[in-house]
Amino acid sequence: MGKLCGTFHGAIAAALLCVAAWPSAGAKAQDASPFVTVKGNRFMLKGEPLFVAGVNNHYLPFGSPAEVTRVLDDAVAMNANVVRTFIQPVIGSLDGTTPTIWNWRSTADSSNLNVHGVVMMAWDPIRARMVVNDGPDGLQRIDFLLDEARKRGLKVILAFLDFWSYTGGAQQMRAWYGSDDEYSFFAKDPRTIADYKRWVKTVITRVNSINGVSYAADPTIFSWELMNEPDIHPAPLLATWLNEMAVYVKSLDRNHLLASGHSNPTGEFPDMAISKIDFGTWHGYPRFNGITPEQMTDRISAFCSMSVAFNKPVLLEEFGWSKAHANQLDVYGSWMQALYNSDCAGWVVWRLVSRQDSGLFPADPVDGFDIHNDGGQLWTLMQSAAKKQIDKQAKVEALSAP
Numbered sequence: 001m002g003k004l005c006g007t008f009h010g011a012i013a014a015a016l017l018c019v020a021a022w023p024s025a026g027a028k029a030q031d032a033s034p035f036v037t038v039k040g041n042r043f044m045l046k047g048e049p050l051f052v053a054g055v056n057n058h059y060l061p062f063g064s065p066a067e068v069t070r071v072l073d074d075a076v077a078m079n080a081n082v083v084r085t086f087i088q089p090v091i092g093s094l095d096g097t098t099p100t101i102w103n104w105r106s107t108a109d110s111s112n113l114n115v116h117g118v119v120m121m122a123w124d125p126i127r128a129r130m131v132v133n134d135g136p137d138g139l140q141r142i143d144f145l146l147d148e149a150r151k152r153g154l155k156v157i158l159a160f161l162d163f164w165s166y167t168g169g170a171q172q173m174r175a176w177y178g179s180d181d182e183y184s185f186f187a188k189d190p191r192t193i194a195d196y197k198r199w200v201k202t203v204i205t206r207v208n209s210i211n212g213v214s215y216a217a218d219p220t221i222f223s224w225e226l227m228n229e230p231d232i233h234p235a236p237l238l239a240t241w242l243n244e245m246a247v248y249v250k251s252l253d254r255n256h257l258l259a260s261g262h263s264n265p266t267g268e269f270p271d272m273a274i275s276k277i278d279f280g281t282w283h284g285y286p287r288f289n290g291i292t293p294e295q296m297t298d299r300i301s302a303f304c305s306m307s308v309a310f311n312k313p314v315l316l317e318e319f320g321w322s323k324a325h326a327n328q329l330d331v332y333g334s335w336m337q338a339l340y341n342s343d344c345a346g347w348v349v350w351r352l353v354s355r356q357d358s359g360l361f362p363a364d365p366v367d368g369f370d371i372h373n374d375g376g377q378l379w380t381l382m383q384s385a386a387k388k389q390i391d392k393q394a395k396v397e398a399l400s401a402p
Contacts, residue, residue, distance in 0.1 A: 034219035035255050036155065038278050041307035041314070043257075043345050052315060052346025053386035054082030054157070055371070057353065061088055061141050062118035062167075063110040069148055070354035074373040076152050079386035083149065084317060084348050086159035086228045087142060087203065090121045090168030092175070098123040101175050102165050111353050111362030111370075113167060121168075121199060123176045130176070130195045132202050139202075140209055146220050147210045155222035157317070157348070159261050160200050162228045170227065183233040187241040197248055204252045216253045224249060225261035229283065238262075239270060246276035263318070265289055267303045272310040279345070280306060283318035287367075293321060293331040297338045304344035313345035320350045322368030329377055336385040340392065347389075349382065 031037070031047035043050040055078065057071045075083050092098040106114045117137055124131045133139065142158075149156050162169035170186045173195055179185040186192045204224075207214045215221065226245050232238040242260050249258055260271035263283035272280040282303050286296050300316065307314040316339060321331045339347050353362055353370045364370040371382055 036219075036222050036257055038257065038313055040311055041343060041345065043279075043313050050081075050345075051389050051392050052082050052348065053080050053389035054084055054317070054346065054348035055080045055352035056084045056318060056348055056350045058085060058088075058166075058351065059110040059113075059353075060085040060145050061120070062115040064116070064357055065144060067110050067354065067357060068145060071352060072148055072152050072154060074352060074354045075154060077373055078352065078371075078379070078383050079390060080154070080352075081386075081390070082155045082157060082222055082346070082348060083352075084157035084159075085145070086162045086169075086225075087120055088162055088167040088169065089115045089119060090161075090172040091119050091123075092172065093123045093125045094119075095125065097125045098176060100168070101172055102168060104168075109356040109358060109360075109362050111356060111364075115167060121173070130173075130198065132199065134202075134206070139206060142203075142206075143208045143210050146208060146215075146218060150211070150218075150220040154220075156220055157222045157225060157259075158203075159225035159228040160203060161196070161226075163230050163232075164228070170230075183231060184237055187230075187232045187237050193241075193244075196245070200245070200249060201252060204249070216255060219255075221256055223257035223259055223278070224253070225259045225281070227261050229263045230261060231263075235270070239274075242271055242277070243274050246274055250276045259315075264303070267299065267306065269303075269306050269310065269314075272306065272312055272314075277312075279313040279315060280310065281315050281317045283350075284316060285318070285320055287322065293327070293334070296321075296331075297334055300335060300338040300342050300344070304339070304342035307343045307345065314343070315346055315348060316344055317348040318350040319347070320367065320369030323364075323370075323378070324368045329381060332378065332381055332385075336381070336388075340385075340388060 033046065036050060037044045043052065055075050060068055060071060091104050092100040104115065108114045118141060119133050120138055122131055146156060165171035171182060173192055174181065174185045177189065177191055204216050226242060230238065232241055246258060257278040258276060259279050259281050260277055261281060262271050264281065269280045271277050284296050284299060286293055304314055321328055349371065350369055354373065356362055361372045371378055373379060
């Protein structure tokens with residue numbers, strides 16, 4: 001199924017083809033699972049198509065409870081149905097004998113990486129091993145996030161780890177072992193491989209301390225991601241690591257979807273050829289990809305069409321164009337229309353940030369990608385785009401009704 005069903009602007013024949021492509025009412029009745037599933041190149045929920053209109057937020061694991069709930073409330077206000085984040089931070093040792101390679105003691109606001117003492121993983125110099133923090137300043141923060149998202153009807157994409165060193169991530173974990181190899185050590189050293197698997201098992205088998213639901217059985221989780229942007233080199237090593245870890249995750253959790261979290265900047269999507277990977281992801285930033293906004297629009301069509309080639313959903317799960325450009329609104333408008341007409345199963349914009357505990361929106365002087373619930377033009381544009389995505393879902397449901 002391609003753009004014929006994606007645009008919903010064809011003749012009666014096109015509508016009939018779309019009807020044939022979606023489940024019957026009987027199939028809906030049979031599929032009562034509360035978990036997101038896939039059917040061909042679309043996401044499904046309880047037998048009905050699910051189009052993603054989502055937001056990224058990086059500080060959900062370590063912001064204050066009030067800051068977290070403000071983001072979730074703003075996501076709802078934007079008409080989003082999915083939020084995405086990665087589980088962080090990771091540090092050296094608490095006593096400092098094993099260095100933390102990033103500024104763990106920042107006094108900036110949460111958006112600018114003041115993590116307020118939150119730690120998910122650290123190095124224990126006495127036992128010479130990784131330790132996991134399952135307390136109030138550790139995994140209980142994820143408990144809170146999932147429970148609050150559930151209350152608001154939001155689904156959560158959770159990446160097990162970030163590749164980059166902004167709050168530690170895979171770079172901190174390789175640094176535990178004295179390595180300065182940023183791109184291959186983590187994926188090939190047996191110690192970091194074992195650490196990663198232990199971390200993944202800890203997360204998947206965790207029971208939420210607030211509501212008593214195990215993560216593996218929690219339908220609030222839209223999907224797992226192996227890592228945010230695993231920029232592992234060389235390519236054969238990346239493929240080996242992704243395959244091994246995908247098999248491992250699926251051995252622990254058969255309920256949830258799994259993606260690699262790869263940015264797939266070339267549009268080749270090697271991760272989608274892995275059988276245990278359920279959907280593809282890509283990230284689009286003209287500034288970082290060396291392309292124009294118009295070329296990004298072309299990529300939306302080309303990259304999203306890979307969902308048809310692989311018969312798996314594809315998400316544009318990060319994208320941004322700086323407010324420093326006078327044409328920001330025009331660019332976003334063009335991209336959102338292109339996404340609506342594409343074969344992608346949805347989008348997750350980078351990034352929604354809300355008022356910090358100071359009462360102010362965070363400064364965004366470097367990238368200029370932040371979206372605020374401020375009633376401004378960008379906010380209104382994204383609200384409308386998300387609503388249109390929901391309306392697209394309703395149209396498909398109407399076409400599949402008896």
